[in-house]
Amino acid sequence: MRIAGTSSKPLFHSPDRLIVGNAPLVGVLDLPGTYQRPPIRLFFPATTTNTRKVPKPASYFVDNRVAYVLQGFAHIVFARHTTRLHRWILRPFFWLLSLLSPVRFLKIPGTVHVKKEDDVSVVEYVPPSSLAMNDGLKEGGPSQQQKTQSLVVFSHGLTGTGEENSIFCASLAKRGYVVASIHHRDGSSCRVPMPDGSCRYYEHLPTGDEYDPSFRLEQIQARAKEFLYSCSWLMGEKANGNGLSGNDDSDEGQQHPIVDQIRQHLDKQKIIAAGFSYGAATASLAATLEPTKFQCAIFLDGWFHIDRGGVEFDFPSEAFGAGRPQTTLNTDTGVADTDCEKEGLTVPSLFVNSSQFQGYTKLYGATQRLADQINACSKDNAQNKRAEMHVIPGTQHQNFCDVIFWLPRRLSKKCFQLGDADAYEAYESTLKW
Secondary structure, eight states: OOOTTOOOOOSSOOGGGTSOSSSSEEEEEEEOOOSSSOOEEEEEEEEEOOSSSOOOOOBSSGGGOHHHHHHHHHHHHTOOTTSHHIIIIIHHHHHHHHHHOGGGTOBOTTEEEEOSGGGGGTEEEOOGGGSEEOSTTSTTOOOEEOSSEEEEEEEOOTBOOTTTTHHHHHHHHHTTOEEEEEOOOSSOBSEEEOTTSOEEEOOOOOOSSSOOTHHHHHHHHHHHHHHHHHHHHHHTOSBOTTSOBSOOGGGGGGOOHHHHHHHTTEEEEEEEEEEETHHHHHHHHHHHHSGGGEEEEEEESOOOEEEETTEEEESSGGGGOTTSOOOOBOTTTOOBOSOOOOOOOOSOEEEEEEHHHHTOHHHHHHHHHHHHHHHHTOSSOTTSOSEEEEEETTOOGGGGSTHHHHSOHHHHHHHTTOOSSOTTHHHHHHHHO
16 A cells, blocks of 8 residues: 555555465464363465355454454553443444554455355365475475474463464464464453453452562463463364363364364474463463473563562573472462472573563573573583574564554554564564574
């Protein structure tokens, strides 16, 4: 979209150049949550089979629910959703604002949105044997046909949703991966639909003079359980390592044939744990609790250190290994224990950080310690490192989210305090590494 009569840059940043790869298209299937499983937005290699019926591309938000997200952030910033201010003023205002919001009319390029079961006659899943897969996430690897496919499970950041990293997920799916973006229901999202038809809003920190570290420690345990359960469910497993059943009876009415097709080609030894900010911490905890599930991990601007109200610790502490405060959840009491020692995170990991987070000395120091913890587990020599650390110059935290594509260039930069780096730098660099 360009301004008529000028040679200026396009009004919006277009993600077209990011969603490239061997898959003809990227299918997007939104799976509502059940009583056991959180909502999942599933990205997969796809193609169209009916030239007469052209499927629509996917929107940035599930069912284009821009108003729901705006109401969620109003609950966080302005007034709780239970107040009269929110109910009678903010909610109607944001409904109206959502009708005029540019993101409502924007679509994710190169995608097809799968909604109904009869869409399988229009959109087909493309199995790995039909794709020339690149070796790993890096470009330029040897092309080869594969019989199995890697699953990437992605966890969103604090106050975020399972939709805010759709461009990154679609970019991976275009390259031949199956990507499941989780929408957490633990109170860390701005707003999430629940299986009983209600919605859960962001849960604010308890008020008081002293900061209670157990709040986030217990919350991330809940997120990690959702993460691991989603892995097991997507693989079609009956149970995961935490004893949670992966066979959800309440899913029967919402099951989609494409999910069964995808399951047949997923490699249980090639799951990739990924996340942004709080989601990176969630992915690191999940990979620590069940390391044999994961091939590797991708951490985008991870939140690995808490420093608030005089309380300070590396987070999640299980990932940092023995000798550090531990926080496993006692299943009998629901309270975090502090005396359990674990090996720490050991899976090969890619850390991609913003300049902003690099500037936070304690936070970045914890990120480096976590990378050192992983490298210390390497049985080979020191040159064969299992953890890679990268910082993208000129970037801010929100450069890793889709917000850069939701508003006009200048407006998005002012509203979301984006860095001076090229808008595509965070995405292209991560995909390259």
